Amino acid sequence: MIDRVKEHLEQVNAFTSKDAQAIEEFRISYAGKKGILNSLFAAFREVPADEKKAFGQELNTLKTAVTDKIKELQSQLNNKGVKAILSDPTRTPFPIQTGNRHPLAVVKNRIIDIFTQIGFTISEGPEIEDDWHNFTALNLPEYHPARDMQDTFFIQTDPDILLRTHTSSVQVRYMERNQPPIRTISPGRVFRNEAISSRAHCIFHQVEGLYIAKNVSFADLKQTLQYFTESLFGNSKIRLRPSYFPFTEPSAEVDIYWGLETETDYRITKGTGWLEIMGCGMVDPNVLENCGIDPNEYSGFAFGMGIERIAMLLYQISDIRLFFENDVRFLKQFKATL
Ligand code: PHE
DSSP states (O other): OHHHHHHHHHHHHHOOOOOHHHHHHHHHHHHSTTSHHHHHHHHGGGSOGGGHHHHHHHHHHHHHHHHHHHHHHHHHHHHHHHHHHHHOTTSOOOOOOOOOOOHHHHHHHHHHHHHHTTTOEEOOOOSEEEHHHHTGGGTOOTTOGGGGGSOOOEETTEEEEEEOSSTHHHHHHHHHHOOSSEEEEEEEEEEOOOOOOSSOOSEEEEEEEEEEETTOOHHHHHHHHHHHHHHHHSSOOEEEEEEEETTEEEEEEEEEEOOOSSHHHHHHTTTSSEEEEEEEEEEOHHHHHHTTOOTTTOEEEEEEEEHHHHHHHHHTOOOTTHHHHOOHHHHTTOOOOO
16 A cells, blocks of 8 residues: 555655646546545545554645645746746737726816917916905905805804815905906816716816906907817807806807707707806906906906716716716716827
8 A cells, every 4th residue: 555655755756747737647647536646545444553653644745745846846837837928029929908098187188288279378277265265355245145146065163164065166266366368277176065966066177267357358368269179079159148147247048050860969958059158258347356466457357167077978988977987888878189
């Protein structure tokens, strides 16, 4: 009996191979479930008592030899693979899964690109704001009913501190630090206490724009928006509908002509063919004054849009929540160069 173990030991020590399949067969024949090692361990019971000790020791030596041998041969195999890669620099590399930008970043970058081409700078500001920059300076004093247009998250311990509800706050900061001519856009994240649905979310993104110089007129505003919508959506017709914002006078909402060809067009435009894409207006003289700019010398326009809304229109996405769930199956559909 013990001689059989010794024979196996010699065979194992002598075994060598560079072939993956042969090594695997060797492994199975010795260490597999029905392999030699297991059958020898099963035979252990029949070994006479006085031989048990010597037999057991020999069997353990064989087991270690088998494990070491398998490890050695397998690591030789792996090294060979690595060497082959290193010695051949022309070899095709391992495929690398590249990521891509989030659709909101893609759309934001496109908007930025369009405005920077006509001389707008980019400005940023804090997401945690004070009352002055988010409301009061923008002609929205305390108790002004228009504050209700934007349900606000306040910091509980200090009613003066809040999460900004729009990036108009950045424009206030910009005007406080710069004199006209001013041409700037402020992209950023904003917060509103909304019930989350397919159309509304508590956190979303905006790009707001501001242009202040001498003799800026409503015609300039309209022309700038026309240029913007044409650049982003292709040939497009827009209309300005009278509206109200406390910080602009006159104010308007901008609609883009979407068409009424399909049932979907009918549904998303509520049968009108038009879709609202942003708010805009001539900066209220009070706002200029609050920010240290002389309204008798300068005038300007402002506009603001939600990036999610624009992205939903561009990509025909029907549920805003998809932007925040970060499901890879959704995200990987947006390949873009910007
Ligand atoms: N701040 C407005 C909003 O968030 C958008 C806006 C900006 C409207 C500038 C007019 C002028 O709803």
